[in-house]
Each structure stands twice: as structure tokens, then as C-alpha cells.
């Protein structure tokens with residue numbers, strides 16, 4: 001097979017910055033006449049070579065001479081997407097989005113393509129689909145009222161078609177939907193193998209690494225979240241996101257790995273009949289509204305997901321154990337934590353849990369791992385066990401020690417503020433803040449709740 005001809009880039013001989021077009025002055029280090037024409041040779045061990053075939057030498061530089069780029073990120077035009085990426089998409093980076101089929105990956109990406117062009121009007125977006133035809137994609141975009149007139153669409157399965165399009169278009173945003181459909185005969189004749197995936201992803205990643213471009217690839221994962229093939233790509237990309245269903249319409253976009261930001265930020269969308277919508281006031285998204293009072297076994301607590309506070313509802317149920325050994329059924333809160341808190345209640349508050357099966361759930365499907373939820377979990381368990389509801393509109397905060405003490409939590413002021421804004425009038429926590437009820441141990445907590 002003929003060797004693939006490399007594409008041309010311009011590299012600064014001073015600082016090594018590369019970009020697709022020639023410039024008199026390097027935008028990175030500000031030097032004049034330092035941009036040299038180079039060829040990105042996909043077959044060379046060192047990918048950058050001069051026109052005469054000699055390889056480009058890269059030199060180390062002292063850190064103090066390295067400039068911080070202000071414009072290192074693009075806004076994707078989608079604020080929740082930007083949030084999860086750590087404040088926009090970093091140029092020359094590769095992002096992998098995994099999710100079950102039908103979760104909304106293609107919808108998210110066609111919306112993002114349109115939003116990206118609106119925010120970065122001079123740039124180009126290439127949307128590569130191996131799953132749908134151009135007219136299907138257009139029909140969806142039209143139904144969602146998106147302006148995709150200037151999005152370049154390429155429906156192909158061949159990697160070489162994609163690389164040709166990249167070289168001719170020079171897009172700032174490249175979307176590959178999905179990486180599992182792309183194949184190259186260079187990586188063997190069977191499409192869909194791990195070596196195909198790795199080869200194709202590597203070629204695409206190498207392309208964006210040399211340009212001010214962002215690569216977003218989708219990957220289908222199975223229900224259990226096993227991404228056998230895509231898993232092998234995780235170390236190759238800069239950012240791994242998962243797109244998940246929280247409840248019927250609510251979708252979470254969360255980072256599992258991010259070289260350029262925290263992995264705590266959560267992006268929240270609602271899947272509606274006209275596409276994915278950003279939730280403008282997510283703090284109350286997980287609260288259940290009830291007409292006739294809150295039943296026993298339910299406690300609310302303000303939790304952090306990244307930098308935002310959400311009030312969530314912990315639900316507990318206890319029933320006499322069916323077997324001689326009691327069991328804990330809890331998916332959203334670690335069941336060892338549930339057992340530990342039940343044990344503290346049994347020892348310090350004198351109520352028996354060891355003959356009970358315990359069920360714990362969190363409304364809205366958020367997973368809770370903060371220790372700040374301990375006291376609320378204890379209150380929900382106690383309330384379920386004695387079958388007495390907690391006071392209406394109450395929030396409980398605190399970490400619970402094995403000795404039954406209730407300990408302070410981080411970022412208390414922000415949690416209280418959000419709780420108040422959502423109309424919670426009773427706030428119980430271990431610190432003396434304005435207008436809250438301070439409790440120091442499990443006994444005083446229960447006395448305050450069930451007086």
C-alpha cells in the first residue's frame with residue numbers, strides 16, 4: 001500500500017508552536033519569521049519533518065519562558081458542556097463521550113455543533129457520522145430548530161475519508177459519531193476490533209494535537225457501563241465523559257477523567273421533545289413536591305456536585321429481615337455507610353436495626369458519597385424505623401462519628417443559603433450559624449426532630 005502523504009503545518013522554530021497556516025509572527029512567543037513549513041508524516045517515528053525529509057528538532061525551554069495561553073479554550077456554546085470540560089474545550093485536545101445507545105449523544109453533538117458555530121463564527125465544524133445519513137441528521141437538526149447550514153457533514157466509515165476532509169477543511173471542532181464505526185484497512189480487515197479503534201483514534205488524535213482543533217468522539221457503552229473497546233481509548237484521550245440517564249428525562253454529563261479540569265462538575269440536561277435543554281435552576285431538580293405532607297423515612301440534605309449545591313431527598317425503608325441475617329439494599333449511597341450509620345443508631349440511640357432489612361434510595365438518581373449526608377441518612381433511617389415523619393421543610397447536615405457525635409461539614413454557608421432559597425425553614429447542623437438549630441450528637445439530633 002502506498003504510504004500516505006503527510007499534510008503541511010507551520011511550526012515556530014523558537015517555541016515549537018504549530019498551526020495550519022503561515023504567519024509572519026508566531027502567536028505563541030511573538031517572534032517574527034520563525035514559522036517554518038513542516039510535514040506531519042504519519043509514517044515517521046518523529047511525526048514532524050522538514051520539506052527535505054530531515055526531522056524537526058524539538059528543544060527543551062525553561063518553564064519561565066513558557067507563556068500561558070489565554071485563548072487556549074473554545075467555548076462550545078453549550079454552558080453545561082463547557083462546565084464539564086473545565087471551562088470550555090481545550091484546543092488540541094481529544095474528548096471521548098461514552099453512553100448507552102439512545103441516551104442522546106448524537107443529539108448533544110448536533111446541538112453543540114450549531115452552538116459552536118454561533119459562538120465561533122469564523123471557524124469550521126466537521127461532523128462525521130458513521131451511523132446516520134446526512135439527510136437523517138439534517139432532519140433532526142431542522143426539527144430541533146438548529147442552524148446547521150455551515151456545519152460540514154461527512155457520512156463515512158473510512159478513516160482515510162475523514163483524514164482527507166480534515167486536511168482540506170481544517171475544522172476547529174471535529175465530531176466523530178461514533179469512533180466504533182470508523183475503520184481503516186491499515187489496521188486489519190475486520191472493522192470494530194480494539195486494534196481498529198486504537199489505530200483510528202490515534203490517527204485522529206494526532207491530527208488535532210498539531211492544530212488549534214478539538215476532537216470529540218462518541219462511543220457506545222453497554223448498560224453495565226463496560227466499554228471493552230472504548231475503555232482501551234481512555235488513556236489516549238485527554239478527557240473522558242459519560243452521558244447517563246438520571247431519571248426519565250434528566251441526563252447527566254460527567255467527567256471520568258479530565259486533564260484540564262475537575263472531575264466533580266456535573267452537566268445537567270433535560271431530554272425534551274425538542275432536544276436537550278439546559279436546566280436553568282438545577283438546585284431544586286431532585287426535590288419531590290408533595291400535596292399531603294412528607295411520609296416517614298424521608299430526609300433532605302443540600303449536597304455539592306462540583307461547585308453547585310443541590311437539595312436531594314434520601315429515602316429509607318426498614319422491614320423485618322426475611323432471613324436470619326439482615327441485609328442492606330442501597331445503590332446510590334454506599335451500603336457500608338448505611339450499615340455503619342444503622343449501627344451507630346442502634347448503639348447510641350437504642351433502636352434496633354440488626355433484625356431489619358434496610359432499603360435506601362436517593363430521589364432523582366444522584367449518587368451520594370459526601371460525609372455531610374451522614375446525619376440526614378441517620379434521620380431517614382430512624383424516621384423509617386419508628387414510622388414518624390420528619391418536620392416539614394427541614395434540612396439536616398452533619399458527619400456522624402462512630403461515637404455518635406455530629407461533626408461540621410465543608411462549605412456550610414453555601415449549603416444553608418441554597419436551602420433557604422428553596423424555602424427550607426428548619427436547618428439542623430452541628431454549627432451555630434444564624435437561624436439554624438445546632439446539634440452536637442445523634443441524641444440531640446433525634447430530640448430536635450422528634451420532640
Ligand code: TYD
Pocket residue numbers: 099100101102103104105106107108140144271272273274275276
Ligand atoms: P440520540 O441522540 O440518537 O442518542 P445516541 O446518539 O446516544 O444513540 O437520541 C435518541 C433518543 O433521544 C431517542 O430515543 C429519542 C430521544 N429524543 C428526544 O426525546 N427528543 C429529541 O428532540 C431528540 C432529537 C431525541
Ligand code: MG
Pocket residue numbers: 105106107131177
Ligand atoms: Mg447516535
